[in-house]
Structure formats: C-alpha cells, structure tokens
Amino acid sequence: MQKFVYEYATKVYFGEGAAKEHLADAVSAYGKNVMLAYGGGSVKKNGIYDELKGILEAAGKRVVDFSGIMSNPTYAKVQEGAKLAKEEGIDFILAVGGGSVIDCCKIVAAQAKTEEDLWDMEMTQHRFPTEVIPMGAVVTASGTGSEMNGGAVITNEEKVIKAGMAAAAPRFAFLDPSYTMSVPRMQVISGAFDTLSHAMETYFGNSDQDNVSDDVALAIMRNTVVNMRRLLADIDDIQARGNLMWDSAMAENGILKVGRVTDFQAHQMEHQLGAYTDCNHGQGLAVIHPAYYRHIVKDAEEKFARFGKEVFGVDTAEESVEALAAFIKECGLPTKMGELKSRTEITPELLRSVADTCNVIACNPRKLDRNEIYDILMECM
Numbered sequence: 001m002q003k004f005v006y007e008y009a010t011k012v013y014f015g016e017g018a019a020k021e022h023l024a025d026a027v028s029a030y031g032k033n034v035m036l037a038y039g040g041g042s043v044k045k046n047g048i049y050d051e052l053k054g055i056l057e058a059a060g061k062r063v064v065d066f067s068g069i070m071s072n073p074t075y076a077k078v079q080e081g082a083k084l085a086k087e088e089g090i091d092f093i094l095a096v097g098g099g100s101v102i103d104c105c106k107i108v109a110a111q112a113k114t115e116e117d118l119w120d121m122e123m124t125q126h127r128f129p130t131e132v133i134p135m136g137a138v139v140t141a142s143g144t145g146s147e148m149n150g151g152a153v154i155t156n157e158e159k160v161i162k163a164g165m166a167a168a169a170p171r172f173a174f175l176d177p178s179y180t181m182s183v184p185r186m187q188v189i190s191g192a193f194d195t196l197s198h199a200m201e202t203y204f205g206n207s208d209q210d211n212v213s214d215d216v217a218l219a220i221m222r223n224t225v226v227n228m229r230r231l232l233a234d235i236d237d238i239q240a241r242g243n244l245m246w247d248s249a250m251a252e253n254g255i256l257k258v259g260r261v262t263d264f265q266a267h268q269m270e271h272q273l274g275a276y277t278d279c280n281h282g283q284g285l286a287v288i289h290p291a292y293y294r295h296i297v298k299d300a301e302e303k304f305a306r307f308g309k310e311v312f313g314v315d316t317a318e319e320s321v322e323a324l325a326a327f328i329k330e331c332g333l334p335t336k337m338g339e340l341k342s343r344t345e346i347t348p349e350l351l352r353s354v355a356d357t358c359n360v361i362a363c364n365p366r367k368l369d370r371n372e373i374y375d376i377l378m379e380c381m
Contacts, residue, residue: 001210001211001212001258001260002259002260002261003259004258004259006258008253008254010147010148010149010169010171010172011026011171011172011173012172012249013026013172013173013174014175014176014242014246015175015176015177015242016176016177016178016238017176017178018174018175019051019052019055019138019174019176020051020055022174023055023056023059023174024055024056024058024059026171026172027056027059027061027092027094027136028059030091030092031091031092032060032061032062032091033061033062033089033090033091033092034056034061034063034064034090034091034092034094035064035065035066035081035084035088035093035094035105036049036052036053036056036065036094036096037065037067037069037081037093037095037096037104037105037108038066038067038095038101039067039068039069039097039098039100039101040068041067042140042182043096043097045182046182048096048138048140048179049096052096052138056094064090066081066084066085069081069097069101069104069105070100071100071278071280071281072100072162072281073100073101073104073154074154074155074156074157075155075156075158076157077104078104078107078108078111078118078154079111081104081105081108081111082108082111085112085133086112090112090133091133091134092133092134092135092136093105093108093134093135093168094135094136094137094138095135095136095137096137096138096140097138097139097140097141098139098142098143098144098146098191099141099143099144099145099191099194102137102144102146102147102152102170103146103152103154104152105168106146106150106151106152106165106167106168106169106170107152107154107165107167107168108133109133109134109167110132110168112133113129113131113132113133114129114131118165118167119154119156119165122165122166123165128166129166129167129168132167132168133168134168134171135168135170135171136170136171136172136173137170137172137173137174138173138174138176139173139174139175139245140179140180141187141188141191142175142180142191142195142241142244142245142248142249143190143191143192143193143244143248144191144248144252144281145195145198145248145249145250145251145252145253147170147173147175147249148170148173148249149253149254150166150167150168150169151164151165151166151167152164152165152166152167153271155274155275155278156275157275160275160276160357161272161275161357162271162272162274162275163271163359164271175242175245175246175249177238177239177241177242177245178238180245181238185231185235186332188231188235188244189231189232189282189331189332190280190281190282190283190286190333191244191248191282192224192228192231192244192282193228193282193286193328193331193333194248194281194285195224195244195247195248195251196221196225196228197266197282197285197289198248198252198256199217199220199221199247199251199256200217200221200289200307201262201263201264201265201267202217202251202257202262202263203217203218203221203303203307204296204300204303204304204307204365205260205261205262205264205363205364211259211260213255213256213257213258213259213260214303216250216255216256218306218307218310220247220250220251220256221307221310221311222310222311223243224244224247225327227240227241227243227244227247228244228331231244232330232331232332261363262363263363263364263365264361264363265292265360265361265363265368266285266288266289266292267285268358268359268360268361269288269292269354269358269373269376269377270284270285270288271358272354272357272358272359273288273351273354273377275357276344276350276353276354277340277342277343277344277346277350279340279341279342280340282333283333283340284340286331286334286335287334287335287336287337287339287340287380288376288377288380289324289328290321290322290324290325290328291377291379291380293324294321295375295376296365297320298317299365299366300317300365301317302317303365304317304318304320305320307320308320311323312324336380336381337351337377337380337381348378348381351374351378351381352374354373354377355370355373355377356370356374358370358373360373
C-alpha cells in the first residue's frame with residue numbers, strides 16, 4: 001500500500017425516519033437562513049419537501065428555495081445558486097436529491113464565499129476554495145455517493161467540458177431508503193450501476209495484490225450486483241434499496257481509495273460524452289465499460305480473473321468482461337450509443353471530439369491515448 005492520510009468528516013444518519021428523528025438537531029449548530037435545494041419538483045409531489053421544510057421551520061429556520069437543479073448540473077446553475085445564497089445571507093445549504101443536486105450545491109457553497117470565478121480558480125490557476133457555506137445532504141436517489149465527499153462534477157456548457165471540481169463536503173448526510181421509493185425503475189438501476197463503476201474503477205486501478213481495499217471493493221461490487229438483481233425482481237424491495245444506498249456510500253467515502261492508484265478512465269470518457277450529449281451518467285457508463293475493459297483486460301489478467309470469480313462466478317479474465325456485459329443487458333441498461341437519450345445525434349465526428357477533449361489520466365493498468373479512446377467509443381456505436 002502507498003502512504004496516505006485519511007479523514008472523514010460527514011456524519012451519516014441511515015434508516016427509515018432518520019430525518020424526522022435527527023434533522024432538527026443536525027441543523028441546530030448553524031445559522032437561521034437555510035437554502036433548501038432540489039431538482040425538478042418530485043420532492044414536492046412525494047411529500048419529502050413538505051416534511052423537511054416543516055422540520056426546518058419548527059427548528060426556527062427561515063427556508064429559501066433553490067429549485068430546478070437539472071441532471072448533469074451546469075456551471076450557470078451554480079452561479080444562479082451562489083447569487084441567491086449571497087442575496088439571502090444563507091447560513092446553511094440543505095441539498096435534497098441525488099448526485100446532481102448535491103454536486104451543484106457543493107460548488108454553490110464555495111462560489112458564494114468568493115468573488116473569484118471558481119472554474120478559473122480551479123481549472124486554470126489550480127487553486128482551491130478554503131471557505132464554504134456549510135451544507136448537508138438528504139439523499140433521495142442513490143448511486144453517485146456524492147454525499148460522502150467534497151468532489152463535484154459540473155458541466156461548463158460554454159466550454160463544453162464536464163469535469164470534477166473540489167468544493168464543500170457535506171457536514172452530514174441522511175440516507176433513508178424510503179425516500180427513494182418513488183424514483184423510477186431505470187433511474188434506480190442506472191444509479192446502482194454508477195456505484196458498481198466506482199468500485200470497479202477503484203479495484204482495477206492498482207496492480208498490488210496486498211491492498212486490503214481490494215477485498216472490500218470486491219464485497220461492495222458483489223453486494224451491488226446481488227441487490228440490483230433483487231430490484232429487477234421487485235423494484236419495491238426497500239431492503240435492497242437500503243443496501244444499495246450503503247454500497248453507494250461505501251464506494252465513495254474514500255475507504256476503497258486509500259493507499260492506491262485508481263483507474264477512473266471510463267468515468268472521464270463518460271463525463272466528456274455527457275458534456276456533448278447530456279446523457280444519463282450511469283447509462284453512459286454501462287455503454288462504455290465493457291468496450292474499455294476489452295482493451296485493458298490483458299494488462300491486468302489476474303485482477304480481472306479474481307473480479308470475475310468473486311462477483312460473477314466465472315473463471316477467466318475474458319469471461320469476467322463478458323459477464324459484466326451480460327449483466328448490463330440483464331438490467332435493461334443501454335449497451336450502445338444509439339440507445340442513450342441524447343440532446344444531439346451521436347456521430348463518429350462527435351465521438352472524435354469527445355476523445356480529443358477527454359481527460360486522459362495516468363492510471364493502471366495502462367494509460368490510453370486519444371486514438372485508442374476514440375476506438376473504444378466507436379466500438380460502442
């Protein structure tokens with residue numbers, strides 16, 4: 001294992017009724033003005049908004065709504081939220097939703113505390129915010145694990161770049177599986193595949209055979225697959241939803257990543273594909289992963305073979321990749337670019353642009369070049 005320093009500051013409240021029991025106490029340490037942030041309004045239809053707003057107001061908080069946060073949140077939406085936070089003197093941000101809402105709020109929390117442009121600060125000057133509005137998260141759609149760390153993925157539409165930024169980590173997170181029950185079937189499965197992707201990319205990113213996190217990652221992957229299959233049989237299986245919520249949290253709270261190099265090249269490809277197409281993140285990953293793994297399987301045969309045996313019950317490295325591809329198809333996830341919902345037609349020319357602008361990372365098992373990335377994307381057509 002490599003050297004590391006690990007610290008985890010997010011307090012997690014897990015289980016049905018967690019917000020009713022603990023939210024008032026959790027926000028008591030912060031100021032009066034609370035921004036309640038959410039997406040397209042489903043939290044109002046299912047009653048979660050009224051429940052949370054009632055708890056906040058009973059705790060003496062003034063609630064300011066920040067709504068309309070979209071999937072693949074944009075940098076323009078971040079600036080809208082930051083402006084509102086400044087105007088209303090917001091003391092605390094409560095993000096209610098999935099990874100898109102939480103990611104947007106993380107950057108809002110930092111942008112609202114500086115007059116500098118956060119994108120330029122991080123991407124050009126390579127400086128990072130030191131002051132943020134404190135925030136918390138109430139997860140209503142799991143999979144990204146965004147509630148467990150200070151990273152966020154934002155789409156800069158002007159620059160046509162979808163990239164990770166560093167900002168605020170939630171002080172606390174509420175994980176109540178009953179809050180996910182109204183999430184559509186495909187959104188639940190897509191989110192769970194994002195969890196599987198996180199664990200896979202962490203596992204395949206280090207060739208060392210003595211890293212304890214390999215064992216933990218394999219357990220998370222196996223449990224994710226088991227519970228995705230439970231939901232395929234019964235989408236209302238609340239225990240399976242709860243298991244997947246915790247799998248998601250475990251995949252992104254840093255435990256799997258300590259002391260190792262990680263391989264998040266598939267995520268980098270999907271992020272840039274999303275910048276051009278606005279496709280669903282988990283579904284984009286489902287399309288890309290098998291093609292990518294067919295390219296690198298020979299570079300980490302032992303690890304792929306172990307993955308296949310422990311997660312899918314197959315024997316060889318090559319069989320593990322095909323078992324993953326078969327599982328994706330079993331879940332009803334897209335397997336080709338043409339099956340993705342896209343704001344623009346996905347053409348070879350567009351994929352060339354994705355490859356040419358994608359972040360290429362020096363990772364194990366093997367670093368790709370842009371031509372190979374293009375080949376992988378074209379194999380997904």
